[in-house]
Amino acid sequence: MSYYYLKYHVVFSTKDRRPWLNEGMRPRLYDYLGGMTKTLGGHPVEFNGPEDHMHLIVSIPATMPIADFMRELKCDSSNWIHASYPDLAAFSWQDGYSIFTISPSILPAVIKYVRNQVEYHKGVSFRDELIWLLKNHGIEFDEKYLQ
Numbered sequence: 001m002s003y004y005y006l007k008y009h010v011v012f013s014t015k016d017r018r019p020w021l022n023e024g025m026r027p028r029l030y031d032y033l034g035g036m037t038k039t040l041g042g043h044p045v046e047f048n049g050p051e052d053h054m055h056l057i058v059s060i061p062a063t064m065p066i067a068d069f070m071r072e073l074k075c076d077s078s079n080w081i082h083a084s085y086p087d088l089a090a091f092s093w094q095d096g097y098s099i100f101t102i103s104p105s106i107l108p109a110v111i112k113y114v115r116n117q118v119e120y121h122k123g124v125s126f127r128d129e130l131i132w133l134l135k136n137h138g139i140e141f142d143e144k145y146l147q
Contacts, residue, residue, distance in 0.1 A: 010070070
């Protein structure tokens with residue numbers, strides 16, 4: 001038997017950070033992403049975001065590479081958006097994502113942070129938030145990829 005604790009904070013945006021994720025569709029999108037996470041063998045914890053990006057807190061099986069999980073999640077959710085919202089035929093997710101591990105001691109604070117995303121982004125841009133997250137986690141980055 002193997003035991004593990006792998007919780008991740010995942011952040012990814014819409015293509016060109018277009019504000020496609022309107023208030024009416026987001027709860028349905030969160031439900032879909034939660035179902036996809038379960039289908040892939042993971043556990044959804046929290047999903048939220050404003051109109052141009054998503055924050056997820058999930059656990060995934062230790063045997064599944066994160067890249068495989070993200071590819072499946074983004075591809076399937078994009079297809080679902082196209083089928084459910086025909087007026088969003090041009091919708092797509094931005095290439096790439098950011099992912100951060102979450103220790104049990106800070107999980108409640110990260111959940112609170114994700115739940116407050118819409119309010120948080122009334123005063124902070126996605127770019128500034130992402131730079132803060134990357135720096136806070138000691139991740140080196142090239143600003144040309146944050147445009």
